[in-house]
Amino acid sequence: MYRKCKKLYSFCLIILFIGVCSIKASAKQDTYKAETLDELQESISKLVAKSNTPGAGVVIVDGSKTILLRGFGKADVENNRNIDENTVFRLGSISKVFVSLAILKLQEEGCINLKDKIRDIIPEIKFENPWEDEHPILIEHLLEHTSGWAYWHFAELGSDDPTPLTLKEALDFYPKSRVSNFVPGTRIRESNVGIAVAAYIVEKVTNQRFEDYMQQAIFKPMGTKSFDFLYSKQYKENGVTLYDNGQRLKYFHVLYRPAASLNGSMRDMEKLINFFLHRGEVNSQQILSKASLERIERSESMPILSNTKMLSGNGLSNDASIYNGSIYHGFSGSLPGAYAQFGYLPNQNKGYAIMINGDNSDYLLSNIAYLIKHYQTKDLKKDLHKVKKVAISEAVDPSGYYTIINPKIDFFGFLDQIKAIKKIWVHNDTINVKNILKSNYVAKYTPISKKEYALEGSNTPSLMVNDDPLDGQIIISGGFLKRISPFWAYSLKTIFWAFYIVNLSTIFFAVLRVLIFAFGKKKNKTALLINIWPFITSCFVFIVIAIAIFQGTTRYDMFQLWGTLNIFSFLCFLCGIFYALSSLWSAYFVISNYRTDMSKIYYGYSFIAVVFNLIFTAYFICNGLIGIPTWI
Template sequence: MRRLRSIPLLLACAVPFAVVAQDNPDPVDPNPEVVTVDVEALRAEIQQILDEHRIPGASIALVDRDRTIWAGGVGRADVAADIDVTADHLFRIGSISKSFTALAALRAVESGLLDLETPVRELAPEIAFTNPWEATHPVTVAMLMEHTTGFDDLHFPEWVVVDPEISLAEGLAVHPHSRVSRWPPGTRMAYNNSGPSVAAYIVEKVTGTPFEEYAREQVFVPLGMETSTFHVPRGADLLAKGYEPDGVGEAPYEHIIMRPSGSLNASARDMARYLRMMINRGTLDSVRLLAPETVTRMETPTTTLAAREGVTHGDGLGNTTLFVNGHHFRGHGGTITGFRSRSAYSSELGVGYFVSINKRSGAVAVIERLLGERLTEGFEPPRGPVAVLSDDELRAMTGSYQLTTPRRQFFYGLDRLLLVRRIILEEGKLFLLPTVGGGWELVPVTATSFRQEGEPVPTVFGGVDEEGNRILQTGRDGNYMRVGTARLRSQQAVALTTFLLLLSAPLFALVWGPARIFGRMKTIPLRTVLYPLLATLSIVVWFFLPGQFASPLDMGTVSGWSLTWFIGSLAFAALTALSLFVSFRRDSVDGGRLIRLHSRLVSLACTVTLLYAWNAGWIGLRTWAY
C-alpha cells in the first residue's frame, strides 16, 4: 500500500561545507561550498531512534546537486548473522517503485513509443477494467500513474498472490474486480496500486520488451544503479532482511502481485544516484536520462479538477508533493512487508535524501524529519503567496464536507462517518476543522486555492465539480463534497447514539447477570436481555476481531478470519432479528418496563447497524472473492 519547494542555489553557495563521507560513497567532483552535515553525529542520532523503536537497521542516502554526501547504513541488515547495513545492501522500497515505473514510461514517451494522453482501451484492450464514463472520460495512461482512474486499491485476493516471477499480464488477470471507475476518470484522485502496473504493462507492450528488462536497460543501467531490481535479488547476501513489528522475528519476503508498484529492491548507493538525477532535472554526471521538461511533467499533476486550475500539490507521475522543514520537495514513500521507506529531493535547494528501515514502523517519519532538517539548515523557508478575498468569497467555502473518494472502498462505511471536514469563517479568516482535534487556518492563495500557514504552495482546492457540487480537493487526503450541516449532524448523532446504546448492552449485563445468578430479576425473561447482548457481542466477533488481527492474506483466502467475517456477519443479522422479535413481543412483564425499553433500544441500535453494514456491503461478504 501516502513536500516542499525551496530557494535558489545561490543561497546554498554561501553555506560552508563540512561533511564526513561514509561507506565509500560514489566519487564526485568535490564542491566545498554546498551543505554542512556532520555525518557521524547524524549516524548517532539515527541509531538512537532505531534503538528506541526496536528497528534493526536503516539504509540512508544524503545528496546535494554535485555529490553523494553519505550513502551507507546504521544498524543491522541481518540480526542473526550480526551483519551491519552498508551502502550496497538492498532494501525493499515499496511504493517508491512507482517513481521508477514512471521513469521507464517517460523514456518510452521520449522515444516516441508512447503518448500519455492515449486512452488505455486503444493500447491494451485485453486488460480488464470497467469505466461507466468511457464515452466522455476515457482512462488514459497519465491517469493510471496520477491515480485518477477512480479504481479501488487492490482487493484481498490480489494481496494473496505473492509469486515473484508472475508476468504482468498474469498478475493483472488475477482479480480485475478492483479496477472499476467509481467516478468520472480524470476528475478526482484516489491512490491505488493497479494503475501504475497497467501503465507498466503498456510500456512492455509498446516496447516489445518485458517491463523489468526495459526498466533495467533504460533506467537502472544509465543511472549506474547496477544492483537495483524488481525481482528477488540473485545475490541473497546483498538483501537486507525485513523484520516483524517486534523487531526480532524475520518477516517473510512477500512479493506484491503488481511488481511495478511496490517490488523494487535498491541500495543507498543506487538511490543517491537517482536523487541526484532528479535534482539535476534528468541528467547525472553528463548522462542525460530525460529532458528537463519531461522531469517537470513527471512532477506535475494534470488530471484532477485542482490540477486544471493550476494547483501543483499532489501526485504527478510516480511523484508527489512533500513538505520538509517549510520547503517544497518532491518524492515518494513506500511500505511493504518488513520495510518502510521515504525519498525526497528539491531541485531548488539542490539536496535530497533517502531512508529505508527494515521494519514497518512510523519511526521512519522521525528519521525523515531529522534528515530533512539537516539538509535544509541555513536555507530560509520561502514565504507562501497570499491573496486578499472578500467575506463573500471566503463565505462561499464554508460548510460541512464528507469524503467521497476512499482509497479502499471496503472501508468507506467507516470513512464517510469519520473523515469529515468543516470550514468556518471567523473574524475574516477561514479555518478548516477535522472530525476531532484542532483545526488550522486556510490562507487564500487564489479565490479557489488555499494553504496552511508555513506551507509554500496551496494544498487545498475549493471548486465546483461537473455535477455542480461544491468540493474540496486535498491531494492524497481525498476529495470532499459539501453536504448540509443539519444532515451531517443528524448522521453523527445517530451514529453516536447507536454506539452508546451498543456499548450499554455489555455494561448492563454486568448488572443483570449477577442479579439473576443471585435470584433477582426472575420476572424478566432471559431472552429479553440475552438476545440484544448476543447481537451486540457478535459485532465484536464479526467486525472488530478480524479488523484488529487478520492480515490481507487471511482475508483473501478461505481462512479462519475470513470465515469469521462471513459467518459472523450473518450471525449478527440473525441475532438482530431475534432481539427485535423478543424485545417487541406484546407479553407483559411485571416491573420490567425500563429493562424492556433498554432491550428495545439496543435492538433498534443493532438494526441501524445492520442496515448500515448491509448498505456498505459487509453482510455476508466473502472477502476471499471480494
C-alpha cells in the same frame, strides 16, 4: 504484553465497526532539530532506538557530494547482521516512479504518448469507465492516479505466489479493481492496479517483460546494481529481514510487482537521487530529457485541478511537498515491515532517501524526514514568493459539513467517512475547519485566491474548493470531501460512539440479568432473554475482534486473513450475516415482549440497544460489509 495491549487498543478502534485493520494514532513529530551533520546522525540513532525499529538506511546528497550514506541498526537481528551500503531494502510504492520513467522513455522514442487512450493500446485489458466516451482513461491518468480505479482489494493483497506471474496473469487475477468510481481527471486516488496496467503497456509496446525492459533501458544506464522487482539472488544474500509486531516476516511476493515490489540498496537510491538532480543525465549520458523530468514533477491529467497551486505538483507518481519554504519532490512506499521515502530539491541540488525494516516505521520515517529536511533547508533561500491574500468576500464560501469521497481502500470507506467529517464556517474573515470527531482543534485558513486557502501564517494552499461533476461543490484538504447535511454529519458521529457504548454495555447488562435470574426469587426467562439477545448480537462483533487480534498479528497476516479463503475469514463472513440476522431477531423479540414484567430500566436499555443494532446493520449493509466475502 505491551504489544498485545497496544494492538488490542488499535484494533478495537476499527474492528468494533467490523473493520479489520489496526489504527495507530498519528505520532506527533518530535522536535529534533539537527544543526550539524554529527547532530543529525546522533538524532537518527536515537530515533531508531526509541522506536524499537531494527534498522534504517539513510542517504543524504548535497550538490555533487553524498554527505551521508549510512546504516543504523540491524539488517537481520537474529543473525546480528548490520546494515551497510549494499544491504537491499524493500521500497514499496517507490516502484511506481520507475513505471513513469519507463513510459516517459518510450514517449521520447515516439512509441507512445501520455495522452494516448489505453483502450486503443491494450484492448485486451478490460475495465469499466462509465464516462469513457467523453472522458477516456489516458496513460497519464494511470500514472497520476486520476483514473478512478481502486487502490487494491484484500484479494489482491492476499495473493502471495512465489512463482513469478506474468503481468497479464496478475491483471487477470482480479479485474474488479479496474472500475472508475469517479470521472477520470477530476480526483486523485492512488491505484496500484493503474500502475500495473501502465507497466503492461510498456510490455505491449516493447514486446519485452517489464522487468527486462527496466534493466536494459533504465537500471543499467543509471548504473544501479541492486534494483529489481523480483526475489533475486542478491536479495536472498543481502536483503534486509522485515519485522512487524516483533515477528520476523518472510518475503512478500506482491501481485502487482511494478507497483510495489522494487528492491534496492542505499547506494542505488543515491544514484536515483542524483538522476533527478542532474535532470536525467548519468555519466554524461542523457537517459531522459530535462523536459521529461519536468513533466514527471507536474500534473496535467486534471483539466482544472492541474492548474491550481495546491495540486500542480502531483505528477507522474511524483509528489510535491513544501517544507520551510522549499518545494520537495519524491515519493514514499511501504510493505508489511518496510517503509521507504526519497525526496529532492531540484532547484537547490539536494536530496535524501530513507529505508526502514520495522513495524513502527511510519513514525520513524516521518521524523527522520523531518530532521533531514530541517538540516537541508535551514540556510536556504525560500522557493516561495509571498502570496497576496484576497478578501474573504471575494472567495468561494465553503461553509458546511463535509466527508470524504475518495477513501484509499474501499473496504474502510464506512469508517473513513466518519473519521473525516469536517465542519467549516467563516468567522472574523477567516475560514475555520474542525474535525467533529477527533478533537476541539480548529484550523484557520485565509483565502489566497478565489478557491484556494492557506493556513494562517502560511503562503501555501492546503484547502481548496472545487466543483465536482458528481458531487457538486467539494473541498480538497487531506482528501476529496463532499458536502453533507448537519443531520447526517452528527448521525454518523452518533453511530460511531453508540457502537462502542452499545456493544460494551451489553456485557454489563447481560451479566447483571444472569445474576438476577440465578439468584433472584422470580425466574423470568423472557426478561432474561430480553437482555441476553443484544449481548448475543454483540458476540458476533467480539468474535471478529478476537480473530483479528490473534490471527492478524502482523500487517502481512492481515492480508492473508482477509485476502484468502480460510476458516477465519469464512467465520468472519458468517459473523457478519449472523450479526444482521441477530439484530433483526432481537429487535422483534424485545419489541414484541414489551409487556413483560421487568424493570423499565432493563427493558429500556434493551429497546435502545436493539434499535441501534438495527441502525448499525443498515449502515453496514449500505457500505457493503454484510454478506460480502473479502477474498473475492
